[in-house]
Amino acid sequence: MGVVESWSICPEDEGWTQRRGPYADSYNNYVQHYTDLQKTFNPVRFDPSKWAAAAKDAGMKYVVFTTKHHDGFCMFDTKQTDYKITSAACPFSSNPRSNVAKQVFDTFRQQGFMIGAYFSKPDWHSNDYWWSYFPPKDRNVDYDPARYPQRWQAFKDYTYKQIEELMTGYGRMDVLWLDGGWVRPLSTVNPSIDWQRGIRYDQDVDMPKIAAMARSKQPGLIVVDRSVPGEYENYTTPEQQVPEHPMDDPWETCMTMGNSWSYVPNDHYKSTTQLVQLLGEDRIPRRKLPAQYRALPEGDFSDTAYLRLKEIGAWIKTNGEGIYGSHPIRPYSSESVYLTQSKDSSAVYAFFLSSGREVVLPAEITIDRFTPAAGSKLTMLGSNQKFKWKMDGKKMVILVPKALQGKTVGEHAVAFKIG
The missing domain is CATH 3.20.20.80 (Glycosidases)
Structure with missing residues (x-):
């Protein structure tokens, strides 16, 4: 119908x-x-x-x-x-x-x-x-x-x-x-x-x-x-949105992959980039359901839904350690960067979100109002490339190696591990 x-x-x-x-x-x-x-x-x-x-x-x-x-x-x-x-x-x-x-x-x-x-x-x-x-x-x-x-x-x-x-x-x-x-x-x-x-x-x-x-x-x-x-x-259940401000209680986003809660012919699906970035923007990652999947009248998902799941899986295999079991850390976000912290607080993950599907790194990435622990090492998940960082007042500045500046380094979002 x-x-x-x-x-x-x-x-x-x-x-x-x-x-x-x-x-x-x-x-x-x-x-x-x-x-x-x-x-x-x-x-x-x-x-x-x-x-x-x-x-x-x-x-x-x-x-x-x-x-x-x-x-x-x-x-x-x-x-x-x-x-x-x-x-x-x-x-x-x-x-x-x-x-x-x-x-x-x-x-x-x-x-x-x-x-x-x-x-x-x-x-x-x-x-x-x-x-x-x-x-x-x-x-x-x-x-x-x-x-x-x-x-x-x-x-x-x-x-x-x-x-x-x-x-x-x-x-x-x-x-x-x-x-x-x-x-x-x-x-x-x-x-x-x-x-x-x-x-x-x-x-x-x-x-x-x-x-x-x-x-x-x-x-x-x-x-x-x-x-x-x-x-x-x-736990609370905000619908079709990720809360803009930190929440003290456990929560779960109820969000559809398409525009409708049920089957609609030719529905418009969110892109994989949008779905992945919902995870990266998760300011209080207590619980998260990034998308609801609904079956076609014959009882199966659409090909698009399976494709989205496959692409999300490819991304999560590289970046999942910054998502699973993570908890809040201030300042939560800074421009295109969103922060999570590991369950044991030994590492902070800075998710850098792209404006499109491909992630292209600038020369510097700034995280305002964030100071890492002294001696923290900086790596990018899924990469062996070494990164350096410095403080500029109250800003942490990630220094991108020249070899990676202006280059595509991933899809949807990349995660820097600080710790």
Whole structure:
């Protein structure tokens, strides 16, 4: 369809909720045809081993897979609803890999990945969230849970049981990634945030009970109750951007490789240089997911996505020591240079970002407001060339050898190791 998953059935007038196609002029007709996609969904090229191999080669360490988005369609074999990929209504249900979430989790786990389950707290297919007695008005529950406590309790039980299924039947889990931050206690709503002003009802699903259950089944589990500050938001999740200023708490950038969160024909993909430089610009490298990869309707990534992964992997093999396990160091950045520090603080890495794909070195590279430890050696990762440095007031100046000045020395970004 080429529309953002779930949001086109949400009756809000936002850019990402626009309906497209032959049924767009009638909301009810459109929703019916959207729901009926289950009857034609058949990702016959789905091969999680191919995904895992490409991700591993790219240097990735963990995967977060969408088990259910806001539209309520389940990519796992839940016992709570038939609106799932393993239902007989779905052509793919006869495929031995039909329990897609389990296939993904098992395959990536075998390759040494940490495993995360994305799960949407709201469920627009559930009659206990969007009750058919009332028309949905926006993304929120369409009735007052305080007036209909039994119906809301049924939804809470449904949510709890589905998460319990994921925490008990899908192997070792490291992250429970909960989306749909409008499903929250009314007392946590921040009216200064635009999208939260539309939350009229208390939509408390009892996170203490859910988290306690999940952690009893999965000791050490990280819980991400997205956008709901407190005990159950173990790290924050800025969307489609790297924070401009240092953050004190762990975080993860949620960013797509293309322009859309879901499959769009002929989508525009970020260049490898853009994706690599997102890593180099990582000012507080506590957690980072540089790009989200989404499958084509047949169940595989596009050739462009695989190419990006391959090129990222080639770069990370040379420069990864300045990314993995690194932590903040002031001044964080200086013009085209971004700084990280090794886990044991024995080395600082200065990433010099190019303006294009090729990295061409000037005669000098200046890092303002940074003074290395006395006697620090300077090398460029992936090179045997010796570099010298000097101080100019409060500036560190990297002196590029004449043999390298104006020459291409790498692609996307290069890293200088100081220590």
